[in-house]
Amino acid sequence: MGLFTKDIKSMEDLYLHVLQDIYYAENQIKKALPDMIEKATNRDLSAAFKAHLGETESQIARLDQAFQLLGKEPKGTTCPAIDGIIKEANEVAGECDNKKVLDAALIAAAQAVEHYEITRYGTMIAWSEELGHDAIAKLLTTNLNEEKAADKKLTTIGEKKVNLRAAG
Numbered sequence: 001m002g003l004f005t006k007d008i009k010s011m012e013d014l015y016l017h018v019l020q021d022i023y024y025a026e027n028q029i030k031k032a033l034p035d036m037i038e039k040a041t042n043r044d045l046s047a048a049f050k051a052h053l054g055e056t057e058s059q060i061a062r063l064d065q066a067f068q069l070l071g072k073e074p075k076g077t078t079c080p081a082i083d084g085i086i087k088e089a090n091e092v093a094g095e096c097d098n099k100k101v102l103d104a105a106l107i108a109a110a111q112a113v114e115h116y117e118i119t120r121y122g123t124m125i126a127w128s129e130e131l132g133h134d135a136i137a138k139l140l141t142t143n144l145n146e147e148k149a150a151d152k153k154l155t156t157i158g159e160k161k162v163n164l165r166a167a168g
């Protein structure tokens with residue numbers, strides 16, 4: 001099932017497709033975070049990535065529950081957006097010679113991921129409510145709140161520590 005193909009015939013089809021999209025995205029993020037943890041030189045940044053890895057695993061478990069509530073097997077569908085964000089992050093990180101600048105680049109990449117997730121979860125919560133999937137809306141709201149908190153934490157680390165060191 002591809003986005004904007006004839007496979008999506010109803011709002012429920014679209015809903016399932018986007019749920020599969022965010023499921024794929026979360027699993028790709030789970031794979032990418034250990035590399036980001038390893039590359040980060042700022043202790044607070046590394047700790048934030050480690051904490052978010054645990055949150056990502058919990059978010060995947062909540063998505064598993066969402067699929068279960070729909071009577072569907074949890075599975076992802078390729079998400080070119082998250083693949084592109086992760087690819088770009090790896091390319092930029094590979095070009096950073098200065099470790100302090102690398103930390104700033106890692107924060108920027110992580111926030112691009114967070115913002116993508118925030119948009120997806122926001123949409124899915126609205127659709128869940130429209131389609132009467134209130135239990136799923138509650139699960140996704142927990143995920144959304146964690147993503148917003150992670151984004152805020154990254155902003156704080158960047159503004160109070162990393163960006164100043166990178167610029168100096």
